[in-house]
Amino acid sequence: MPGIDECLLEAMRLPGARGAALVDWTSGLALGAVGEAPGGDQEAAAVEAAELARLAAEQHAFAPDPGEEEGGGGGGGRGRGEGEGDAGHDVGDDPPVEDLIISNRDSYHVLRFVRTSFDSSVCLHLWLARAEGNLALARIRLGEMAGRLVLE
Amino acid sequence: MTAVQTTPPPRLPVRSKAAARDRGWGGVSPMLTRLAAERATGVLVRERGSLHLAGGRVVHADSPSAPGLEVLLTAHGTVDAGVWRQALAETGDRHRAGHLLVDGGHLAAGALELCRLTALYDAAYFALAPSSTPGRFRYGTEAEADAGPGPACGCPMPVAALERETLRRRDLLHRIWPDPTTDEAPLTRAHRAAPPPPTSRQRAVLAVLAESAAVRTATDIARELGRPAFHTLVDIRRLAAAGAVRPRPPAPAETPEAPDVPDPLAAIPTDVTDPHITLLKRLRDALEAL
Structure with a gap:
């Protein structure tokens, strides 16, 4: 049962890994970081990764909300809460997005959302050198790590 | 013509933020x-x-x-x-x-x-x-x-x-929204004509507000949802910026104020002879005479 650092160190063992971080995408805080920071500044990298993750998790085009249909359209805030009743309490659910991949000329970034049973908003951010990195492998492994981090 | 020589005023002190950061002291x-x-x-x-x-x-x-x-x-x-x-x-x-x-x-x-x-x-x-x-x-x-x-x-x-x-x-x-009132005040939903669609977590906040007639502050909502309070503040400020949530107006019973507070300015005579003002007037006269 790994902790945060063990999880990040495991991610760093992937071929081509340059840096890994666990980022809270609501606050922009890096809860852990190992290796190099993209751009050289760990704090700034976490904030920017968080911003990207938040956009993907909240934009309806990328993350359609299953509970949205009946309320939808321009109906506005009125009636939505009343209609949903108690369901509102379960809405702290995770976004349907699993991961985000950015491919640069010389590197890859993979952001993997971590699904937790408690209300959190964290993702793993892995930075890979493009020449050595294996994107498919990294994506699969990150998914496994994200699961093991919180589900043992 | 006489030239008045005065020493220049000292520069106002400026706290060096970079130095403070180096010391690990952010002024918190x-x-x-x-x-x-x-x-x-x-x-x-x-x-x-x-x-x-x-x-x-x-x-x-x-x-x-x-x-x-x-x-x-x-x-x-x-x-x-x-x-x-x-x-x-x-x-x-x-x-x-x-x-x-x-x-x-x-x-x-x-x-x-x-x-x-x-x-x-x-x-x-x-x-x-x-x-x-x-x-x-x-x-x-x-x-x-x-x-x-x-x-x-x-x-x-x-x-x-x-x-x-x-x-x-x-x-x-x-x-997100420069007014910190919503961080601590009891909140209520505001009904704007066409608010932007809230995110799932913002909807959870709105649902708590809609359900309960009791006083709801950001802290209450965070506890109810089992979420970190800061994360709740982020959502509430975003909702406040969108006009979907506002601080609950205070009960009208609290508004009347004691009317018999004496006006603090009333005690000052109209022909002020404050020493500083006298000095400033003399200074002005001297400058005009130059």
């Missing part, structure tokens, strides 16, 4: 900085929360404004509330209880660490909020400090890291 709490430098062990009690230090590093933070570790763990059934209470009774403190649950296979180590870090930063944000009263520090013993950190956790936390993050969070909220 000079007392905390000093305690960190002297590697103090004990509890710093401030107006809105307290920080537990061991060897000058933060091992635990508490605030009435932030739901603690147990709320984050039990609210969504990650840990059964009964199991948590039992572990707490067996070990006597939250930290050990968490580790007991991990050892017993009730909780993943990563999940505990995540919740602990989240709760620590969350409570520290409020504990380090600007306060109107001075903080107090109670020196403690090493034995008490031992109850704090465990090897598997991201704790203890350097004071500088916590202060920097707290300042960054203040800035983040300010950039």
Whole structure:
């Protein structure tokens, strides 16, 4: 049962890994970081990764909300809460997005959302050198790590 | 013609922010900085929360404004509330209880660490909020400090890291919506014609507000949802910016004010002979005469 650092160190063992971080995408805080920071500044990298993750998790085009249909359209805030009743309490659910991949000329970034049973908003951010990195492998492994981090 | 020679006024002091950052002092709490430098062990009690230090590093933070570790763990059934209470009774403190649950296979180590870090930063944000009263520090013993950190956790936390993050969070909220009223005031839903669609977490906030007629502050909502309070503040400020939530207007009974307060200006005679004004007038006359 790994902790945060063990999880990040495991991610760093992937071929081509340059840096890994666990980022809270609501606050922009890096809860852990190992290796190099993209751009050289760990704090700034976490904030920017968080911003990207938040956009993907909240934009309806990328993350359609299953509970949205009946309320939808321009109906506005009125009636939505009343209609949903108690369901509102379960809405702290995770976004349907699993991961985000950015491919640069010389590197890859993979952001993997971590699904937790408690209300959190964290993702793993892995930075890979493009020449050595294996994107498919990294994506699969990150998914496994994200699961093991919180589900043992 | 006589030239009046005067010495130029001294430059106004400017606090060098870069230097302050290097010292790890972001102006959050000079007392905390000093305690960190002297590697103090004990509890710093401030107006809105307290920080537990061991060897000058933060091992635990508490605030009435932030739901603690147990709320984050039990609210969504990650840990059964009964199991948590039992572990707490067996070990006597939250930290050990968490580790007991991990050892017993009730909780993943990563999940505990995540919740602990989240709760620590969350409570520290409020504990380090600007306060109107001075903080107090109670020196403690090493034995008490031992109850704090465990090897598997991201704790203890350097004071500088916590202060920097707290300042960054203040800035983040300010950039979303500069009015901090919604952070503490009881809230109510505002019905704007066409608000932007809320996110799932914002809908949860709105649902809590819609359900309850009782007074709801951001802290109440965070507790109800089992979420960190700062994260709730972020959503509420975004909702406030969108016009979907506003502070509840005060009850009208409170508005009438005591009418018989004397006007402070009434006591001043109209022909003022304040020495400073006299001096300024003489100075003006002298300058005009040049």
